[in-house]
Amino acid sequence: MRDAYIISGLRSPIGKAKKGSFRFTRSDDLAAQVIQKLIKKTKGLDPNQVDDLIVGNAVPEAEQGMQMARYISLLSLPKEVPGFIVNRYCGSGLEAIHLAISKIKSGYADCIIAGGTESMSMVPFLGYKSSPNYNLSKKSPDYYLNMGLTAEKLAKKYNISREDSDLFSYNSHMKALRAIKNKKFEEEIVPINIEETIIVDSKKTTRKKTITVDEGPRSETTLEALSKLKPVFKFGGQVTAGNSSQMSDGSAFIVVVSENFMKKINQSPLARMVSYSATGVEPNIMGIGPAKAIPKALTMADLKINNIDQIELNEAFSSQSLSVIKDLNLNPEIINVNGGAIALGHPLGMTGAKLSISLINELIRNKQKYGIVTACVGGGQGVCGIFENLTL
């Protein structure tokens, strides 16, 4: 089988849902801006030659409905470029990338733009209509257990204390703030232009803003403040707003090409996907997903965990991430070195793509070879992609 190469990637800053800069920005408009900049950045790439657009999105209804990938391609690419939505909840972004790579590897396309976009401000994450399966609701209603309660279960199972979770959360913020200070995300972030028509003092005005920084990380975070927060999902529990991922808005895309295409446009590869796995786990402890997906992907790649230089483990909840780390005995020093979803935010469909871009950039900066992007998925799944830095 031929190979597929990631030659570029860009993302929007991550805005805080409901209160942040993107709260009135549609996720299709956000995606369109990222894709347009991505095309410009990728020298030699003629947008007419893009075969497809694959968009990860976790709640494809309302503003994200009507198969919005097609509308995103209409907004940002020539009419001839089609598009489709992929939904594996929090794993959608990674799944989109994996599908692009698979199509190219198997010869069905030469150039695909893949990634994810999400507006948690505009579309409630459980959607507008709740309709569980009747038989499941009777026999196994905990298949529909809310995410926070699954994190509580893991905390109990793996003996994660409240203090551990709060410390993990604190570190996420500190690492992210340091990364921002050291301009580590500057290369991968697309400044997003917002034009708002608003009413100020009873007058209609238009104002323009450019957003360049992730809004999640809080410099005023202290362990003391985190410890005072009340549990939000369970009486006497430990999962709080402070040690859960933030709800966010954002968009991220990469360009994946075949070797021929890459040579034709005179580009060089940044990375390739060595292996990818998706596995199912018990829905009521969905957070442990990565602990099953990682070994499966490693085996398929014929690699061991010691071969891995960097891990981007999506921080759905502190207790969830700590459970995965404990289960596989992972080295915390190489995990989320630039902060994670607790500080930076978790725009569901974007996350897999964002983590991939950040991981690849970190591997390149450190001249390291292998990295993992992994996430748990609501409903009881885990996804894992292993990437190889090709710039060495």
Place this chain on the structure above:
Amino acid sequence: MENIIIKKVLIIGSGVMGSRIACYLSDVGLSVFLLDIIGNDKNRNSIVNSNLNKTIKSRPEPLLDKSNVHNITTGNIIDDINKIKDCDWIIEAVSEKENIKKEVLDIIEKNKKKESIVSTNTSGLSINNLVKGRSKEFKENFLGIHFFNPPRQLRLLEIIPNKKTKKSIIDFFKDYCSKILGKEVVLCKDTPGFIGNRVGIFSLMNCVHNAIKHKLSVGEVDALTGKLVFRPKSATFRTIDIIGLDTLKNLNIDIVERTDDINTKVNFKFPEALNEMYELGSFGDKSGKGFYQKRIDKDGKRKFLEINLKDKKYVEAKKTDNKKIVFSNKDPLTLINKNKKYGLFYQDIFLDLFVYCSYMIPRITDEIYKVDQTMKFGFGWVYGPFEIWDMMGVERVCKMIKNEKKNVSEWVIDMLKRNVNSFYGIEENKKLFYDLKTKKHSPVKEDVLSQTQTSYKKETLSYHSEDGIAHFKINSNLLDQKTLTKTIETLHGIENNSKGLVIDLVSDPTNQNTHSKELLINIKDKSFRKVEQTISLQQKLSNTIKHFGIPAVSVASGFVVGQNLNLLMSSKNSCVYKETYMGLPELNLGIIPIGGSSKELLLTIDDEYVEGDPEDNRLTLIYNNFALKKISNSAVEGKNLRFLGCKDNYYFNPKLLVSNAKEKVKQIIETGHVSEPNNKKINARGRYGLSVLYTLSENYRQAGLLTEHDKLVSDSYASVLCVGDISEKTRVDQNYFLEHEREVFLSLCSEIKTIKRINYFLNKGSIIRN
């Protein structure tokens, strides 16, 4: 004569009272501007905003409906004083310092529009003094309107005109404050402390002095002067903690300075112990410690401490055994005569109170009933001083007073000489009071009817009619089978003989029982047939009201649960007090609500449905009322929870409920009444609804909100709401719904854990959550 219309109110002073008055008036529906002094350069409204935020978050909640905060616009007295030109009523509510109040009145006088009315919320300063030297026009439009704290919960409002206040304005506010603000209005003389504080604080201070005299502890005195003698639970020292020792001291100083009455001067003086506490800054709740203090000890346990009045150290509160105190309702003097330990204390506090009150007439008011009114509606007493004096026997008490070498005021002796042996009387259902002017019993004016316990006997199913409209009082929660049947018969009788019905739902505030003892015993004994008979009768009773042949309007206030709630909702037309708390607490007993509330909730949300709406939102809303045991904290929340609908109105004055209900009935008689048909079908959400509610209850269970058995019972309630596990989308007729509701109820009656809960409740009167 021109109408006085109030649309916009400006309040200056956003402290404890100012911000609460703002909340109260915004609930009424007025636009309120709340101003205070400048905060700082960066944020000029920082003081008013932080004060208002603090108030909104405080307990007890000042707002009926939190969204009404949008009726309040905050500002400061420099940038926003021009708003005063738009305002019809301006309230001065700044600190109780004469010079500051006068400064504020200067600003108001300079900026207000001609016709607007200015009032002060002062609790003790002279109204006449505040307007000394001001223009005639200002004086004519100025009066004291004194709210009590907290305004949402205490209904007393004192109106104090100055010598020049226009009569039309006094009359307007008497009516407005009673009807629209729902207050118990008392017109007062401009004397120190007016009436409420003059008597109420006397009583507090007198209890303090006697506590010291009789060497009783803080906790003991509160146990003796609380619920036991029909005063609020906060009794004496806890009440002072709430008021604040500093506020009390300032009030006392003001009153003592302005009066020449020796009794007042002596009693209002702070004893040494209180002065020492004041110096230490132990003001009460506002400073974290007063007569009581909450502490968390090393083990994280909460401790409630009380102060030792001698050494000012805080010790653990001791429990006083109330049961040992002898008190007979029929002869209240037993408090004094039959209690060895506390008899003398009671003798002192009651005799001192009576003597003092006698000397307050006609000094602070000509009408004795105003003293009782203010104590009841401003201090939460069940009976006022003159009422208690009557209960103990005026002559007997006067003899005791003489024995103690104290003197009552001459008019009381004179009254007894004229063979008038009590302060109050009743003639032709009208309440009479001893009028010092005529020296005999005169009728109490209509708008100041005293709030004695309305006589309601659950055994009688009698009603009286006026203008063909029946007024039927009933507590339907505790009716056994026989009485349920009789009630239905009586209602049919009314349907045949009257033009309309006001159904007055009486609830016992101490008893939130949702079912009769008979029903609970039948469940415990597994007498399923008897249970079925009772619940069928409950459904039938609700339907009788729902499909009544003549107009029927219900009246309710306080806690409305169980069959009372069924009837309230079935009438679909009601007049309720703003403080009406509706809910479905049946989960506690392991059973579901039955008789009509579920049907009406479903019909209400069905009416709201618009094609394309996702159906689970409203279904979940009404389900949560049960699963999360929500009790509405006001009539407004009752509407949000769908217990009340568009034809249900709430009012601020509980005394107007019945008359308003009668007006509603009359209106419907006038325009014509068509009975509610029973062919409206109910949307059966079946499996579509059940899937949502079953997964929701599992999430609640895992979150610790429901026990295993709670989930089982909640799932049964879900089955009622969704009308079973039907797989088609359909509508069912009401009889099918009611039959299904009975089936589900009966199936729960055979659950062991439900029977256990009911048994426990029957034996111990409390709930277990198994």
